[in-house]
Amino acid sequence: MKILQFIGEYILLMRKVFEKPKKMSYFRKQLADNIYELGIQSLLIVSVISLFMGAVLTIQTTLQVESPWIPTWTVGFVVRQSVVLEFSPTIISLFLAGKIGSHIASEIGTMKVTEQIDAINTMGINSASHLILPKIAACCIVNPILVIISIFLCLFGGWFSCKFMGTIPPEQYFEGIMSFFRAYDIYYALVKTFVFAFLIASISGFCGYKTEGGALEVGKASTQAVVNSSFGLLLFNVILTQIFLG
Amino acid sequence: MIEVKNLYKYFNNQEVLSDICTQFEEGKTNLIIGQSGSGKTVLMKCLIGLYKAEKGSILYNGRDLHNIGKKEYELILQEMGVLFQGSALFDSMTVEENVKFPLTMLTNQTEKEKDMRASFCLERVNLPNAHKLYPSQISGGMKKRVAIARAIALNPRYLFCDEPNSGLDPKTSLVIDHLIHEITAEYNITTIVNTHDMNSVMEIGDTISFIYQGHLWWRGTNNEILHTDNVEVNDFVYASKYAKAMFASQKKQQ
Numbered sequence: 001m002k003i004l005q006f007i008g009e010y011i012l013l014m015r016k017v018f019e020k021p022k023k024m025s026y027f028r029k030q031l032a033d034n035i036y037e038l039g040i041q042s043l044l045i046v047s048v049i050s051l052f053m054g055a056v057l058t059i060q061t062t063l064q065v066e067s068p069w070i071p072t073w074t075v076g077f078v079v080r081q082s083v084v085l086e087f088s089p090t091i092i093s094l095f096l097a098g099k100i101g102s103h104i105a106s107e108i109g110t111m112k113v114t115e116q117i118d119a120i121n122t123m124g125i126n127s128a129s130h131l132i133l134p135k136i137a138a139c140c141i142v143n144p145i146l147v148i149i150s151i152f153l154c155l156f157g158g159w160f161s162c163k164f165m166g167t168i169p170p171e172q173y174f175e176g177i178m179s180f181f182r183a184y185d186i187y188y189a190l191v192k193t194f195v196f197a198f199l200i201a202s203i204s205g206f207c208g209y210k211t212e213g214g215a216l217e218v219g220k221a222s223t224q225a226v227v228n229s230s231f232g233l234l235l236f237n238v239i240l241t242q243i244f245l246g
Numbered sequence: 247m248i249e250v251k252n253l254y255k256y257f258n259n260q261e262v263l264s265d266i267c268t269q270f271e272e273g274k275t276n277l278i279i280g281q282s283g284s285g286k287t288v289l290m291k292c293l294i295g296l297y298k299a300e301k302g303s304i305l306y307n308g309r310d311l312h313n314i315g316k317k318e319y320e321l322i323l324q325e326m327g328v329l330f331q332g333s334a335l336f337d338s339m340t341v342e343e344n345v346k347f348p349l350t351m352l353t354n355q356t357e358k359e360k361d362m363r364a365s366f367c368l369e370r371v372n373l374p375n376a377h378k379l380y381p382s383q384i385s386g387g388m389k390k391r392v393a394i395a396r397a398i399a400l401n402p403r404y405l406f407c408d409e410p411n412s413g414l415d416p417k418t419s420l421v422i423d424h425l426i427h428e429i430t431a432e433y434n435i436t437t438i439v440n441t442h443d444m445n446s447v448m449e450i451g452d453t454i455s456f457i458y459q460g461h462l463w464w465r466g467t468n469n470e471i472l473h474t475d476n477v478e479v480n481d482f483v484y485a486s487k488y489a490k491a492m493f494a495s496q497k498k499q500q
Contacts, residue, residue, distance in 0.1 A: 022351055110337075
C-alpha cells in the first residue's frame with residue numbers, strides 16, 4: 001500500500017516537474033550550475049573508481065580463464081564486455097545514486113524545512129519544476145558522459161595492470177578489447193545510463209521535496225533517496241536488459 | 247483590501263480554523279495575534295495560498311483566491327510579498343541575488359534595472375553594504391531586513407509577515423516593526439502581520455484580530471485592546487506581571 005502511495009505521489013510530482021520553466025534563461029543557468037555540481041564534481045571520484053575497477057577486473061578475469069584451451073586475448077574481450085554492458089553503466093550509476101542522490105535530497109529537503117520552497121511558491125513560481133527539472137536534465141546529460149569516460153578509464157586500468165603488474169601481455173589485452181566490437185552494446189549502455197540518471201535525480205528530488213519537519217527528517221530523506229533510487233535502478237536494470245538483450 | 251469570509255480549515259478531520267470572517271484594510275498594518283497553536287499561522291498560510299481552505303472565501307480586492315483561473319491566481323501571488331518566520335532566504339545566493347530573484351523570474355527587466363531596484367530596496371531597509379554577503383554571513387535582524395527587501399522588490403499590493411520578531415532582541419524587533427509600518431504607509435499596501443509580541447501590537451497595530459482556538463475571538467485597534475473586557479484577550483494581553491504594570495499605566499495615561 002505504501003509503495004503504491006509512493007508511486008502515486010511520485011507520478012503527481014513529476015507532472016508538476018515537467019511544466020515549462022518560468023524563465024528559460026534562468027533554467028539554462030541552473031542547468032549549467034547543476035552540470036558542474038552534479039557532474040563535473042563527480043569526475044575525479046568516478047575516474048579513480050573506474051581505474052581500480054578495470055585493473056581488478058582484468059586480474060580476476062585472468063585468474064578465471066587461465067587455461068591452455070582459452071586464448072589469452074579472451075581476457076581483454078571479457079573485460080570490455082563486462083565494463084561496457086554492466087560495470088560502468090550500473091556500478092557507476094549506483095555510486096552516483098549515493099553521491100548525487102543524497103546531495104539532491106538534502107539540498108531540496110533543507111529548502112523545504114526552512115520555508116525556501118514556500119517562498120518560491122508564494123511568488124507564483126512552480127517550485128517543483130524550478131528545483132527538480134534542472135537537476136534531472138543535468139543528470140541525464142552528464143551521467144552518460146561520465147559513463148563513457150568510465151568505460152575508457154576501466155579499459156585503461158586493465159591495460160595498466162597488464163603493463164605494470166604483468167597480468168597478461170598488453171598486446172594480447174588490446175587484441176581482446178578490439179575483438180567482436182558491437183556499437184549496439186554502447187547504445188545499450190548509454191540508454192541504460194540515461195534511464196538510471198532520470199531515476200536517480202527524480203526519485204531523490206521527490207524524497208527531498210516531500211520532507212516535513214527538521215534536520216532529522218532531512219537526514220532520513222537523504223537516506224531514503226539513496227535506497228529508493230538504488231532499488232529503482234536495479235529494477236530497471238533487469239527490465240532494460242531483458243528488453244535490449246533478452 | 248483582503249476580505250475573509252466564513253473560512254474553515256481542517257487537518258485530519260480536526261477543525262483548525264472555524265468560521266473566520268474578517269477584513270484587512272489597505273494602507274494599514276493589520277495584526278493577527280493569539281497564543282501558540284491558536285491557528286494564526288494556518289490562517290496566514292491560507293491567505294498566501296500555501297493551504298487550501300475547505301470552506302469559505304478569501305477576496306483580494308474582490309478576486310476570490312479559490313475561484314479564479316490559474317493565470318489570475320499567479321497574478322495575485324505576484325502581488326504578494328511574504329516575510330517568513332525564518333526569513334527563508336536562499337542560502338546559495340548572495341543578499342543581492344536574493345532580492346533580485348523575483349525580478350529575474352517574474353519581470354523582463356534588464357540586468358541594470360534589476361541592480362538598481364535591488365540597491366534601492368536594500369537601501370530602503372538600511373542595508374546598503376550587504377550586497378555581496380551570503381545569508382550565513384549576516385545576523386538574524388539583517389536576514390529579516392533582506393527578506394523585507396525581497397518582499398517589496400516587486401512593489402507588492404499585499405505584504406504578509408509571519409512573526410517578524412521571532413528570535414530578535416527587543417531593539418532589533420522595534421527596528422523591524424517600524425520598517426514594516428513605514429513601508430505599509432509609504433506604498434499604501436495591505437500588510438498583515440502574524441505575531442504574539444505585545445510590543446508590536448502597541449507599536450504598529452492599526453487593526454488587530456485576536457484568534458482563539460481557531461475562532462476569530464475579538465477585533466479592534468491597539469487602543470481598544472487595552473480596554474476590552476474580553477476574558478481571553480485580557481489573559482493574553484496581561485499574561486505577565488510586567489505587561490500588567492506597563493499596560494495599566496498606559497491605560498491610565500489614556
